[in-house]
Amino acid sequence: MLRTTASLACAATLGASAAWGQVTLGLEAAKAEIHDSDGTFIGTLYVQQTPSGVTSLVLAVNGIPEGTHGVHIHEVGECEPPGFESAGGHVADGREHGIMVEGGPHPGDLPNVVAGDAGIVNVEMFNPRLDVSDHLFDEDGAAVVIHAGSDDYTTQPAGDSGPRIACGVITREDTGEPE
Ligand SMILES: [Cu+2]
Secondary structure: OHHHHHHHHHHHHHHHHHHOOOOOOOOOEEEEEEEEOOOOEEEEEEEEEOOOOOEEEEEEEEOOOOEEEOEEEEOOOOOOOOOOHHHOOEOOOOOOOOOOOOOOOOOOEOOOEEEOOOOEEEEEEEEOOOOHHHHHOOOOOOEEEEEOOOOOOOOOOOOOOOOEEEEEEEEEEOOOOOO
8 A cells, every 4th residue: 555655656756847847858848048127037948849749838937027927939039138129029930929819829829827926937838839940949049038918819919918028048958869
């Protein structure tokens, strides 16, 4: 009985670590260190291609205002504070912005995140449209951007989500050779 309990606990621990940003050998993975408009480091985004072709993103930030925030993958890997306009528009691939729009969403569109009064967000997201090789590692790279307000998933081109309050340049993570 004791033995069964121990192995179940072990399986649960392994499952959790695989979901939270652990890389899989030979599949594309990426990371962004996110800074706010003052240049303060506030957290990290991990991005990973998975065997199913769906991209997994794990966002962990500490130090954004309480409330709901739009988060997107923007098309240029440059984060020039304070406004982060250098990151350009969303990774769009000719699509419309937002899940509530016909012809949407952008591959760079992500669900809103909610920060409590401590300013912390810890979330894992799946994105079937975002391709790590094609969208993140193209010539001008890519960046993750957090907005001051929430994305309404409708308004073009960015869901009326307000100013850009944090940004992280996405860089490739070495995942070794395919097995
Ligand atoms: Cu955005």
